[in-house]
Amino acid sequence: MRILIADDNRDAADTLAMVLRFWGHEVRAVYDGRGALLTARSFKPHAALLDIQMPHLNGGDVALDLRKHSEGTFIIALTANDPDDPRLARYDGAFDAFVSKPCDLDHLAELLARRRSGSTIRRQQLSTSS
């Protein structure tokens, strides 16, 4: 799958990209919201992992924009916040799933696998296990 990662913490973005590459995906990592939108246009990712708190344009707004332009993209929010944080409420419809940072990689793998197999994912909020 083509996966787009956006996170302003470069190390987080890069390392996650490396892991996903090891899993066999084609990955692009960007470090801010605007970059995410730009790259998405040309890269056309199957899935996008977006950090919420980024400068200029946060992950939520990116998600809303992506949702408008590319229907099929599986959008996952990566957040260090509490998933029940009321500030995230406005983005509820934009994301297919919420994952808490640091993300449980097994869980992430599972999500991506389901997406790849094409089964519909119920849009829901998920908190990290562990």
Add this chain to the structure above:
Amino acid sequence: MAYLRGQGRQAGLGYLAAFVATAIVLLVRRFVLADLFGPDAPLYLFLFAVVASAWFGGLKAGLLATGLSALAGTYILIVRDGWFIADTGDRLRLIVFLLSGVTISWFAESMHRSREGADRQRESLRITLDSIGDAVIATDAEGRITSLNPVAETLTGWTRAEALGRPLQEVFHIISEWTHERLEDPVKHVLAEGRIIGLANHTLLIARDGTERPIDDSASPIKDAEGTILGVVLIFRDITERKRAERTRLQLAAIVESSDDAIIGMDLEGIIRSWNRGAEQLYGYTAGEVVGKPLSLLISPDHPDELPMILERLRRGERIEHFETVRVCKDGRRVDVSLSISPIKDESERIIGVSKIARDVTERKRLYEQLQEADRRKDEFLAILAHELRNPLAPIRNALQIIRLAGDDKASVEKAAVVMDRQLQQMVRLIDDLMDVSRITRNKLKLHRERVDLATVVRNAVETSRPLIEAAGHELTLSLPDEPILVDADSARLSQVFANLLNNAAKYTERGGRISLTLQRESSHAVLRVKDTGIGISAEHLPHLFEMFSQVERSLERSQGGLGIGLNLAKRLTEMQGGMIEAHSEGLNKGSEFLVRLPAVSDSPTQPHPAAEQEDKPGPQRCKVLIVDDDEDTVTSLSIMLRILGHEVLSAHDGVQAIEAANSFRPDVVLLDIALPKMNGYEVARRIRQESWGESMKLVALTGWGQEEDKRRSIQAGFNHHLTKPMEPTALEVLLKELCPRST
């Protein structure tokens, strides 16, 4: 005659007297006075009998005597034959006699009556006096007691019988409560001045048995119609109860007056009846200004129902506690108060008024709000903390995964390791900051102050912050003075402060901004300025900038990481070193400038204070010392001592370790405990001496025993010296001075 005077009428005696007197007169007339008077019978002699009878028995006795006398006189002395008196003259004389007799009897009767009336009055008065609650003593014009009522008997301890006739002072013994001197007899006073006298306050009456009672009294003269004083009546009462009540009342009044709380008394219509000093202080009105006025003058117009509501509840007998509301003072100022309101009841439990205690709670409210604010910020801080500590965890976890997955891909593994390192450092730094703040708060942060050139500190700080500045693409300009500026400070901590300012400048400025740092001397101070072209600070935020947990309001877009404690920490660290830190900004998006001011010192940089821990700085005399002992505490305490003295220390815990350590560490001095596991100290010493590197090593034996015998044994084993435990620090110091080579 006194006997006669004192008696009342005696009817029986009167009748008897009538007969007897008549008989006596008759006999006397007939036999004794017969010659004098001849046959003529003066009836008037019988008048004596009438008088005597009437004297005793009043009208009836007198009439009886008159009758008897008339009969006796007429028939025994005058009438010879027949039943009637023949002579007209005799008849006339009889009629005159009868009239006289009746008149005398009448007068006697009046006399009796009036005496009885007087007696009754006196009796009635006596009963009255006996039954009133006050003590009454009456005296004559010479001051002798004529009457004493039961209350007076009780209070003085004298009975009526004993007291009558005595001079007043014998019975009525009064002294001053204060001086305990005998007070002047009031009766004398009255007799002298002829008017009502009241005794001064604080008089004590001493009863016959010695009991002292406080009394209140007044004495008045008894005068007749001409104004002559016939005597004195003294009225007094025991006022112990009253004094006690008075004292209690004064105490309570004093308590109310001296209370800092406002205590206000009100009647059931809401009119102020009492107003203490606390109320004056709280509301600004004096008692004179408000007593008699309605309480509503204190209540603000936007609470019109408050007073009626309060009065209503109180009429029902309810108390109101901790009622928080607002009141208006004399100067129009509003004050937050907490009220406790209770009904005032009389003895029959009827509500007669209202007592209100008002406490100014403005301070308390303010503190409460501050506390809530602080609590809120702490909660926010914890949330931020959780968030910030989480941030480095994601890359670390990913990196671990990479290492697992990478296999032979060394490049990837290396990258992962680098990332982990970096993120860990970030976490360490965060936690260090936290620890610093915690330590400062608990006053446990120690500064290692020394004279240091600020330029050096600045350069260190710049090095620390450089990665962040460069990563954000900022341009940094440094302006440092030619002359060194020296301060007495902890260079590491100061560098921390400067780095913090530089980091902030980098974080809170848009990419490609400009940061400038200038250091210069201004009179006796060193001034450092860090200026940036960043997002600036709003005017409302500026005053709170250096407070704990303050951070520019975090929106989702603009989070820059960090706990919000950096500036607070910087401020505290600066102030601990005698400096000052300030912030300036023209406003949002207009950049910011931070200033640090430190007192400059003039001498050249000197060596650090000898008491400070010296890990890396060479002291005047420095050895490498190996401590070998299996006892932890010994090793610890010796290490500390040695480090303070400026030496480099290593430790080993058994013989085998000792030899290995001696070989690798090559100490100048070895402090060797004899009682070691695996191999004892003597053996260790021998082995060391056998080695080439151990020949000239100074070996010191440490033992718990110090007999001459043991010392000799140590020397034989190859030890240079022998010390007994526990050892004096000075002994160790002296020994090491001797053993250690002096550094050049």
